[in-house]
Amino acid sequence: MHLLLRIPAQHQRAVVKYLLLGATMCFLFAVLLIMAFGEESETSGHLWWKSTREVPYDQRLPYLLGGIALVALAAILFAAATWLTLHPKARGQRAEQRRLAEKLAFQTSTDEGRAQRAYERGDRGFAVTLRVDDGSHWPTLREVELQGWRQTDMRLRKAIKTSDVTPHWDGSHTVVHNYTQEATIYFVRRDHPN
Numbered sequence: 001m002h003l004l005l006r007i008p009a010q011h012q013r014a015v016v017k018y019l020l021l022g023a024t025m026c027f028l029f030a031v032l033l034i035m036a037f038g039e040e041s042e043t044s045g046h047l048w049w050k051s052t053r054e055v056p057y058d059q060r061l062p063y064l065l066g067g068i069a070l071v072a073l074a075a076i077l078f079a080a081a082t083w084l085t086l087h088p089k090a091r092g093q094r095a096e097q098r099r100l101a102e103k104l105a106f107q108t109s110t111d112e113g114r115a116q117r118a119y120e121r122g123d124r125g126f127a128v129t130l131r132v133d134d135g136s137h138w139p140t141l142r143e144v145e146l147q148g149w150r151q152t153d154m155r156l157r158k159a160i161k162t163s164d165v166t167p168h169w170d171g172s173h174t175v176v177h178n179y180t181q182e183a184t185i186y187f188v189r190r191d192h193p194n
Helices: 002-006 010-039 057-086 088-109 111-121 137-146
Strands: 042-046 049-054 123-130 149-156 160-165 171-181 183-187
Touching: 002 057, 010 049, 010 088, 111 123, 111 137, 123 137, 137 149, 137 183
Parallel strands: none
Antiparallel strands: 042 049, 123 183, 149 183, 160 171
8 A cells, every 4th residue: 555655646636536447347347247147047049949048056156256356356446545545645745746836836927936936946147027117016126135136237118108098979089198117127146246
């Protein structure tokens, strides 16, 4: 059973599904074999030429043994799937995998996460593009600097103009122009000499 714990956490759920599928198939075939063992007579021929004969016990016995073996195999597969699902170490591996997946999602979806990932990789520099006209960039800058980065340069990009046109009932319209200003901000590691 401890051999099952060597399966990587990301594959354990699939292994459990296949173990349960195998247990179900073994059980169904065992039922068929036991039903074949229960047939005491055998009929052959068609319509007027039908003949029935008794099947001796020694010819039916392999069906019973095969059915018992498949029931035992189904029980072993079901026990292995249950054990792999309920074992604390396997659950811990899956929880660790979920935690790492959440950390990776954070590191790839936010500027702070990308800064953290770049710092852990050992990159010397890091750059981020943020909207700077509304002041929403300050918390991000603070978080990036807490990761171990020092700001070195800030280059404003060309302002982006968007226009919203609202028509009125009298044929006139209102045009609202919005400008957003973005900047690319460059960082170096704090422990990196200039």
